[in-house]
Amino acid sequence: MNINIPKNVQYIIDKFYKNNYEAYMVGGCVRDCILGLSPKDYDITTSAKPNITQSLFTKTVPTGIEHGTITVLIENENFEVTTYRTEGNYLDNRRPESVLFVSNIKEDLSRRDFTINAFAYNDRDGLVDYFDGLTDLNNKIIKAVGDPNKRFQEDALRMLRAIRFSAQLDFTIEENTLNAIKTNCVLIKNISIERIRDELCKMLISNNPTKGLILLRDTGILEIILPEINSLVEYTPLCNNHNRDVFEHTLKVIDNTESDLKLRLSALFHDVGKLNTLTSLPNGHHYFPGHNIESAIMTKEILRRLKFDNGTIDNVCAIIYDHLVLRPDYMPTDGEIKRLINRVGINNIYTLYNLQRADINSLWDPIPFLNKVDYIENKTREILENKEPLTIKALAINGSILIKDLGLKPGKILGYILNYLLEKVLDDKTLNSKDILITLSKAYLNDLQNNVDLH
Structure with a gap:
């Protein structure tokens, strides 16, 4: 088997051999090349x-020198170079208490997580595969190296990695490996929330995110890391819009989305608020008033717990807040659409429409609702292409003009007037001229002076 080795990787490998040391490409990069x-x-x-690696290359960083890892920098590329090693006991289901450098590549590969990641390769020895990983790769199997219980007790994050690889590669987890995940699932509590979040994100943007979510459910991990989503499993109140339990509906919505993290996070959590908003109807059916608002509130807390950045949290919650499409027989005004754009944000608005379509396509009768989303999206595109005023900054007037023309002093009153003018312009863009806005400002100020003590 011949694998193309990039120039800089080949340079590093050759450098070691010229100095009487072995070196290989190793792990996932070999798997991906195959x-x-x-x-x-x-x-x-x-x-x-490690000290030899540092001496052989001009630019190095001791990123994990205590574990044998040196980062070598060549032509602005970073390459992690790690000494063959075995590992001591794992005290926290994540990190070994010690590492022992060894001279045998097989010993090093035997500590790795899965057979499809236990490959090494160079152009001298070809593919090194002591654990029959190539057979598992060809059969699309994820199988632990050695005893799966031991592998997961060493590093509980490997359980999530197995599920993520299954979703990314559309592989099947081998039976003993899968059973070991079920047996050891509680150990995931020992893993940092940041690492759990990162694996969850990789799974969500994979080609098979729902496969990953089903495996999380079936192994018991979902209940631990996302109990709110696990509570949707078999939550099947009879309702008018769809005939599957809310977890299955959520999976269907995710299946209807493209690979975008913000969109798939929104799809995952868009109905989580149904747990707290269930309301019964006289005919035995149910509905969930305000579940979009409750979902946004709950999602904010969940994403904070998972330590997502504030930008992601704000964007996802804004999308979820406005994801509901109601009354397909009513088409909103331009002003209402502009206010929607302002609430959700220009950068999120088309993601919102994608979520709405994914959600609607999971309903009984999607066509009328899809027509409404198409109408709103077309209007949105028209509004943005025409650069119609959406914010106070886009008004043909500002605070300085109000101070000069109306004789006002800086203060809250300027904000009241500008917000009033924006509301007027959102509903009627033809009002956005200085003279008209000055006239509107005077009338508004007069009303305020008659009803409010401005001093």
């Missing part, structure tokens, strides 16, 4: 000790 995928990065393993 699959015909482009690796995101290339890891290298070597028989050389």
Whole structure:
């Protein structure tokens, strides 16, 4: 088997061999090359000790020197180079208490998580595959190296990685490996929330995110890391819009989305508020008044718990807040659409429409609702292309003009007037001229002076 080795990786490998040390590409980059995928990065393993690696290359960073890892920088590329090693006992289901450098590549590969990640390769020895990973790769199997219980007790994050690889590659987790995940699922509590979040994100933007979510449910991990989503499983109140339980509906919505993290997070949590808003109707059916608002509130707390950045939290919650499409027989005014754009944000508005379509396509009769989304999206595009005023900054007037022309002093009153003018212009863009806005300002100020003590 011949694998193309990038120039800089080959340079590193050759450098070691010229100095009487072994070196290989290792792990996921070899797996991806065999699959015909482009690796995101290339890891290298070597028989050389870390201090030797540092001495052989001009630019290095001791990123994990205590564990044998040195980052080598070549032509603005970073390559992690790690000495062959075995690991001591794992005290926290995540990190070994010690590492021991070894001279045998097989010992190093035997500590790795899955057979499809236990490959090494160079142009001298070809593919090194002591654990029959190539067979598992060809059969689309994810199988632990050695005893799966031991692998997961060493590093509980490997359970999430197995599920994420299954979603990314559309592989099946081997039975003993899957059973070991079920047996050890509680150990996921020992993993940092940031690492759990990162694996969840990779799974969500994979080609098979719902496969990953089903595996999380079936292994018991979902109940631990996302109990709110797990509570939707078999939550099947009879309602007018769809005939599946809310978890299955959520999976269907995610299946209807493209690979975009913000969109898929919104799809995952868009109905989580149904748990708290269930309301019965006289005919035995149910509905969920305000569940979009409750979902946004709950999602904010969940994403904070998962330590997402504030921008992601705000964007996802804004999308969820406005995801409901009601009354397909009513088409909103331009002013209402503009206010929607302002609430959700220009950067999120088309993501909102994508979520709405994904949600609607999971309903009994999607066509009328889809027609409404099409209408709103077309109007949105028209509004944005025409650069119609949406914010106070887009008004043909500002605070300085109001101070000069109306003889006002700086203060809250200026904000009241500008917000009033924006509301008028959102409903009628033809009002956005200085003279008209001055006239409107005077009338508004007169009303305020008659009803409010401005001093």
